[in-house]
Amino acid sequence: MTTPTTARTRTGMTGRPGPGQRASLQVSAADTAQLQDYPVGARRVLGLFAPYRRPLLGVTSIIVISALLGLAGPFILRALIDTAIPQQNVRLLVLLVGAMLGITAVTQLLGVVQTYVSTRIGQQVMHTLRTRLFTHLQRLPLGFFTRTRGGELQSRITNDVNAMQSVVTDTATSIATNVTTTVGVAVAMVALSWRLSLISLVILPPAIYLTRRVARLRRSIQTRAQRSLADMQTQIEESLSISGVQLAKTLGSGPMLSRRFTQISQELTEQELQSQMAGRWRMGSMALIFSAIPAFIYLAAGLPATGRGMTIGTLVAFTALQTSLFRPVMGVLNVGIQVTTSMALFSRVFEFLDAPVEIDDPVVPAAMHASTLSGEVRFEGVGFRYPGSSEDALQEIDLQLPAGARVAVVGSTGSGKSTLAALVSRLYDPSVGRVLIDGYDVRDLPLAAVASAVGVVSQDTYLLHASIADNLRYAKPDATDADLVRAARAAQVHELIAALPDGYDTVVGARGYRFSGGEKQRIALARTILRNPPILVLDEATSALDNTTERAVQEALDELSVGRTTLTIAHRLSTVRHADQIVVLDHGRIVQRGRHEELLAEGGRYAELVRDAEAGEQARDDLIDAAG
Structure with missing residues (x-):
């Protein structure tokens, strides 16, 4: 089967004739x-x-x-x-x-x-x-x-x-x-x-040939014009977006972009002129044909040989x-x-x-209800390799998260931290081994049950273009207004929302009210709190925030974690010092596990990560002092 990647190299949204242009x-x-x-x-x-x-x-x-x-x-x-x-x-x-x-x-x-x-x-x-x-x-x-x-x-x-x-x-x-x-x-x-019919058969083929030839010429010109128009639309979209304008101003590339746009616009002008002239020639050819056919018929009708009777x-x-x-x-x-x-x-x-559904509901699902779960999570001999990759992202992972425990996973970039988290929420299935929730293999559970049991908060917060209330109810459609307020208070974002002119009816998203990263993160937390999952996965939820905002979000996360099994994927090690267990991943394998003090005393990979983190923070502080 052709992969979607292959398909998009030959067909995209831009540069492809629309339905009205296809019937050529x-x-x-x-x-x-x-x-x-x-x-x-x-x-x-x-x-x-x-x-x-x-x-x-x-x-x-x-x-x-x-x-x-x-x-x-x-x-x-x-x-x-x-x-x-x-x-x-x-x-x-x-x-x-x-x-x-x-x-x-x-x-x-x-x-x-x-x-x-x-x-x-x-x-x-x-x-x-x-x-x-x-x-x-x-x-x-x-x-x-x-x-x-x-x-x-x-x-x-x-x-x-x-x-x-x-x-x-x-x-x-x-x-x-x-x-x-x-x-x-x-x-x-x-x-x-029948006599005039024979004459028509002689005249019709050259007339059709001439018309088709002119139409092909116009089609070729229109195709080039569509390509130029697609290039122009792409440049407009890329250059005049907020990010594009900021990039152009910081790199000083505005004049270059203007020259490129002028060139594309000039090409489009010439192609449109050629297209219109080709169309005019086509109309002229058609008029000549329609005039010639009746003329030949009248001529044939007037001749004795063909017009008798x-x-x-x-x-x-x-x-x-x-x-x-x-x-x-x-x-x-x-x-x-x-x-x-x-x-x-x-x-x-x-x-x-026809794209294959790799992760689906089991034929005979296990009877499990999120409301009765204790929240225990186990990885048994788990290994995972991404499709098309030649290396395993995870290997021989054996890990237990007791119900209510706070477990942190740390490691350098590419060590497999986020992959491990994705297996719990069943965004992927392990290549080998099992992931279990309260003893149930997640592959034996309905997808809706896994979604109800596992709440995920990542650094990439996404808000729909809708009101704040609708964004929160995306997690629980039947939530009452009181439920929304309780969840927002728990996420420490209620006062912010209440201070807005439209309160919970404020429209957010790509074209709505723009929250800061920390504010969006707390709204996402409120959305997760509203679902009240027994298992919580925090995938670098604060890594993109500044220190002040991180502390505010971390307080909300700490409150949210109480009484839940929490798996924290950490980039900033300062956020996981008090975890019940810290797991260190390196090249997809668990190389250390224990509490913060134990791992520091033991040395090894965790101690290296802590030293690197402290060195990075010191370098950042020195830079701030120098700038001051």
Whole structure:
């Protein structure tokens, strides 16, 4: 299967034509590459529409009926010109005019019904795929998201799934309409005049060739323009974000960015001009073609060899049919392109739908309730290796966290501390060995039960773009206002929230009120307190904070840890001196364990870490003094 990493190298959110631009006269290289790397069978795609067999049959019937009714127009026109008008036959004239109006009314009514049914089918299929994809992505392992760009996920859920509606409402109905119309018009033309039909067959191929050639030229120009537009959008996004502006100002790269933007904008200007001129040539070519075809028909009708016995009505009716033939023929010729483009959309979505769920609920889950847990955690012979890595991140980990104990894990960067923490919350499963909670293997527990039992607070605090109350209730949707206040007080953040103009209704997140790092951390703590988990994992929760803020957050953490089994992943060793047990990791193995004083007296790796930490703090203090 093509990995998401491979997929995003060839398809991204930027630089990819939108749904409206895809129905061109040339298959894009991205679509071809997508289907080569991840082919999709027609049976699987058709299976999505299986529940809608009857509505689809109805839509097909409407298309056929509409096409046949449209073919009646030229024959009615011939009867009007050759019979009703010359003979002044009022009764026939009224009937024919009424038939023309009736056919138009019925065709329009059928078109409304067709649009409603096909759009409804498209929306239902889109809804099914969108919800299936979102639900499936929620079940994928954390490694999938570290390998896959967030914009790629959004693109497939929104852009690609939305574009699939056009497969039903546009592509499928267009194919059916064009095929039906082409066959019907060809039969009607032969019925009117087989001689003129032969002439049309001679003229039509060069006309189609010329139109397709101009369209390919415009497609090539549009592709280059899309690439330039994508480059421009990328530069705008990167250069005018807060971080981008700050980086440009500190590096003095503003003039360089302006020159680059000017160059891209100039290229886009030239490409848009070429595109419009190519379009103008295309329109001119089309006008020439549409003028030439009737002209040759009139010439043939006037020649004795080809126009014998032809009436004016037949000539006018045939010309009308000939004019309506060109567009559906072009549509039929593009069927393969439309199908390839549509299948590429399904391929992109199915590629993510087929991504394996590595961590899932057990078939027969153990009956465990978080409310009855004591909170004991054990690692038995645990080893772990990340997919694609040649080295183990953890090896032979045997560790017990008694219920209510405070255990700290320390070590240098890359020693496996965060990996160990991730195994407790089952973000990953061990490659060998077992992780147990109260004697239950976490792999035998429902994922919801593990989430209820284990609360995680990390240094990367994420707040949703919603109110503070909604952010807190993300952990416990049925929490009352009083519950929110109690949790915020325990996290020492209630006074801060209450002082805001909108209090707990204050909107936070990327575009809301901006809290400092320590304030966000305490809101995250309140969110965890609201869940009241018996096991708490603190993954370097204060490493990104200054000393003053760290002390405030640490006080909240200490209060939160009371009565809970706490696993603390520590970067600053000053925060774990009073832990019941300190575990030292080095290259994925436990090399020491004990209390702070014992480990210092023993020497070894822990003593080295303490000395390095104290040296770092002294160097920082010296720097501050020098600056002062």
